[in-house]
Amino acid sequence: MADESVKELALRVFIVDDEPPARNRLRELLGDCSAQLPLVVVGEAGNGQEALDRLTEKPADVVLLDIRMPKMDGIELAQHLQKLPYPPVVIFTTAYDAYAIKAFELHAIDYLLKPIRLGRLFDALTRARSAVPVQYEVLRELLPEPRRNLSIHERGKIHLVPIEEVLYLRAELKYITVRTLEREYLIEESLTALEKEFAGRFVRIHRNCLVAKSRIEGFEKVSGEEGEGWMVRLEGLPEMLAISRRQQHIVKELS
Numbered sequence: 001m002a003d004e005s006v007k008e009l010a011l012r013v014f015i016v017d018d019e020p021p022a023r024n025r026l027r028e029l030l031g032d033c034s035a036q037l038p039l040v041v042v043g044e045a046g047n048g049q050e051a052l053d054r055l056t057e058k059p060a061d062v063v064l065l066d067i068r069m070p071k072m073d074g075i076e077l078a079q080h081l082q083k084l085p086y087p088p089v090v091i092f093t094t095a096y097d098a099y100a101i102k103a104f105e106l107h108a109i110d111y112l113l114k115p116i117r118l119g120r121l122f123d124a125l126t127r128a129r130s131a132v133p134v135q136y137e138v139l140r141e142l143l144p145e146p147r148r149n150l151s152i153h154e155r156g157k158i159h160l161v162p163i164e165e166v167l168y169l170r171a172e173l174k175y176i177t178v179r180t181l182e183r184e185y186l187i188e189e190s191l192t193a194l195e196k197e198f199a200g201r202f203v204r205i206h207r208n209c210l211v212a213k214s215r216i217e218g219f220e221k222v223s224g225e226e227g228e229g230w231m232v233r234l235e236g237l238p239e240m241l242a243i244s245r246r247q248q249h250i251v252k253e254l255s
Contacts, residue, residue, distance in 0.1 A: 014060035015044040016051045018069040033122050048072035052158045060088045062128045067094040079139045080151035083158050087133040091124050103142045146197045152185045167215050167234050171208040181236045206244040219251045
């Protein structure tokens with residue numbers, strides 16, 4: 001009975017690193033920590049999507065997360081982890097990175113420098129027991145480049161939609177409709193914040209709509225009850241989207 005109670009109180013730890021030797025090293029160190037700190041390794045992953053899938057199925061209290069990974073870095077993954085019903089506390093792991101370290105220390109975010117030392121890991125895990133997850137807004141400040149993916153929480157899972165597949169982003173009530181060639185998704189984010197983050201990729205055509213510049217096929221002038229106006233045609237999309245009078249300057253700029 002006592003063993004069961006300790007197991008219930010054990011810190012659930014998940015490892016994310018694209019290099020197998022680094023994951024093995026962390027497992028060994030966590031095994032050493034477990035002699036003094038009740039913990040259990042609930043899983044590991046070598047990339048962001050795998051981490052999201054596994055953490056959706058089996059939650060963790062703490063994620064040891066490498067910053068530099070191909071396809072998606074750790075800071076972006078940490079943002080997507082905030083969409084989980086119970087976001088874990090994240091402890092970043094990194095080789096020496098002056099920019100990242102300065103940012104982490106500024107926002108009091110825990111990190112471990114590689115090669116990771118046992119004592120430092122033990123201290124970080126001890127603090128994690130009473131820590132709260134990093135706020136989404138803080139993580140966005142830490143990411144020097146736009147995300148490569150949008151995360152969609154749908155039917156108990158988190159799907160990653162590559163930003164290059166998005167045709168438009170349209171605000172509707174408190175949600176944003178994310179449109180790809182295949183389908184629509186809904187996310188709860190600010191259109192203004194998305195416009196700022198992806199300024200190089202999207203252009204505003206209306207107060208409630210951003211379209212991907214690379215997917216613009218052309219513009220068409222139409223007549224209606226309110227007079228003449230412009231519409232934009234996007235690659236692969238059957239319907240055209242209206243351009244507001246205020247944004248009609250983009251027709252000349254992007255034609």
